[in-house]
Amino acid sequence: MSKEPNTLVSEEMPSTNGSSAQAEKEPAQAQTNSSLFPNYARYPLTLVKGQGSWLWDDQGKRYLDFMSGIAVTNLGHAPQAVAERLKQQIDELWHVSNLFHIPGQERAAALLTANSSADAVFFCNSGAEANEAAIKLARRYHQKVKQTGRYEIITFTQSFHGRTLATLTATGQDKVKEGFLPLPAGFKSVPLHDQVALEAAINENTAAIMLEMVQAEGGMYPVDPAFVDVITKLCHEHGLLLIIDEVQTGMGRTGKLFAFEHYGIEPDIFTLAKGLGSGFSVGAMLGKAYLREAFTAGSHGSTFGGTPLAMAAVQATIETIIDDKLPERAAEMGDYLFHSLQKQLGDNPFVKDIRGKGLMVGIECAEPVAELVLAGQKKGILFITAGPNVIRLLPNLYVTKEEIDQAVTWIAELIREHVA
Numbered sequence: 311m312s313k314e315p316n317t318l319v320s321e322e323m324p325s326t327n328g329s330s331a332q333a334e335k336e337p338a339q340a341q342t343n344s345s346l347f348p349n350y351a352r353y354p355l356t357l358v359k360g361q362g363s364w365l366w367d368d369q370g371k372r373y374l375d376f377m378s379g380i381a382v383t384n385l386g387h388a389p390q391a392v393a394e395r396l397k398q399q400i401d402e403l404w405h406v407s408n409l410f411h412i413p414g415q416e417r418a419a420a421l422l423t424a425n426s427s428a429d430a431v432f433f434c435n436s437g438a439e440a441n442e443a444a445i446k447l448a449r450r451y452h453q454k455v456k457q458t459g460r461y462e463i464i465t466f467t468q469s470f471h472g473r474t475l476a477t478l479t480a481t482g483q484d485k486v487k488e489g490f491l492p493l494p495a496g497f498k499s500v501p502l503h504d505q506v507a508l509e510a511a512i513n514e515n516t517a518a519i520m521l522e523m524v525q526a527e528g529g530m531y532p533v534d535p536a537f538v539d540v541i542t543k544l545c546h547e548h549g550l551l552l553i554i555d556e557v558q559t560g561m562g563r564t565g566k567l568f569a570f571e572h573y574g575i576e577p578d579i580f581t582l583a584k585g586l587g588s589g590f591s592v593g594a595m596l597g598k599a600y601l602r603e604a605f606t607a608g609s610h611g612s613t614f615g616g617t618p619l620a621m622a623a624v625q626a627t628i629e630t631i632i633d634d635k636l637p638e639r640a641a642e643m644g645d646y647l648f649h650s651l652q653k654q655l656g657d658n659p660f661v662k663d664i665r666g667k668g669l670m671v672g673i674e675c676a677e678p679v680a681e682l683v684l685a686g687q688k689k690g691i692l693f694i695t696a697g698p699n700v701i702r703l704l705p706n707l708y709v710t711k712e713e714i715d716q717a718v719t720w721i722a723e724l725i726r727e728h729v730a
């Protein structure tokens with residue numbers, strides 16, 4: 311229930327009126343003296359320094375980082391090559407408007423198109439914005455180029471595509487939609503791997519199908535190749551665009567530069583963000599040449615999209631990933647991580663499944679794992695969940711076998727201690 315506006319401006323209200331209904335319901339939030347909105351449930355840790363696979367907190371304690379800021383710091387913390395390029399750029403030029411040519415943008419885009427099936431790139435600042443651009447491009451292609459008026463995007467249950475109004479509507483998890491009604495029209499989700507439901511959802515208004523190759527937030531589920539064949543066939547038959555959300559899977563994480571490469575497909579559109587700038591906030595939407603004419607001058611834009619500073623981070627990140635053969639490394643180390651987990655935990659009845667692709671691994675457990683995350687932090691390892699019962703492991707792509715051995719030992723201990 312909403313509070314009366316007047317009570318909000320009372321200076322004493324948030325911390326001292328402990329008997330209010332609000333304070334009883336949400337004591338932790340009512341007692342805070344933070345000036346931030348309480349929209350994040352934060353762990354009781356303050357990390358102040360990072361190097362490679364390791365982070366340090368404000369007490370000087372060291373943590374093995376097996377989450378990488380949720381697949382962002384794919385090159386580890388403070389990677390030298392990116393740091394040097396950013397330092398150079400910071401003395402030259404930070405920002406100019408997209409009303410001008412930006413050579414760094416051309417170079418970063420050329421690197422991305424040379425190393426993928428895409429022909430054109432639009433830069434923005436986040437994953438949600440990249441997906442928003444993909445949705446807009448798909449609609450505009452059908453409406454302006456094909457003159458069909460199609461607008462509907464089909465997505466999948468348990469998917470995650472972002473937090474803007476359009477992308478949370480595209481997201482197939484209801485929890486991100488609560489309290490944000492009305493949602494924009496033009497989205498439908500069907501269960502993953504359900505061909506009948508997918509076929510039934512397609513109609514004359516369908517513009518595109520959008521999916522993650524590994525549903526990450528949704529529980530670390532790689533999409534079955536046979537279902538990808540069904541999707542590509544339906545797209546072809548019905549003239550639909552295929553949009554792949556590579557925001558979490560992209561930039562080498564799964565053992566290929568982009569996860570769709572495992573499936574031998576070429577999406578019409580795909581999106582990147584998390585690992586694209588090694589921690590510098592940047593997103594990208596990439597598409598095939600025939601989509602260029604849908605994004606004519608003035609049709610879409612972003613003040614901060616593709617600044618010289620962001621582009622320095624992107625260029626250095628991509629060059630490093632390619633020079634150091636990090637996708638191959640992710641495949642090899644991912645294999646090692648998967649088999650080490652299998653060996654240590656495969657027979658444990660608490661562990662229901664171990665799955666993933668490359669250095670994107672989920673351990674599905676018999677019970678909620680939130681406590682294991684906290685116990686891990688006490689031991690000195692950081693990982694996160696993917697849904698209530700799944701431990702999500704996302705180490706950086708330079709992770710060593712020794713670090714993997716240490717992580718697997720700790721995780722096996724954590725599970726034994728939890729079960730005991």
Ligand SMILES: *Cc1c(COP(=O)(O)O)cnc(C)c1O
Nearest residue numbers: 436437438470471472555557558
């Ligand atoms: C994180 C994520 C997003 C949203 O990215 P933001 O940068 O937080 O907006 C979209 N899609 C996928 C698959 C993601 O993992």
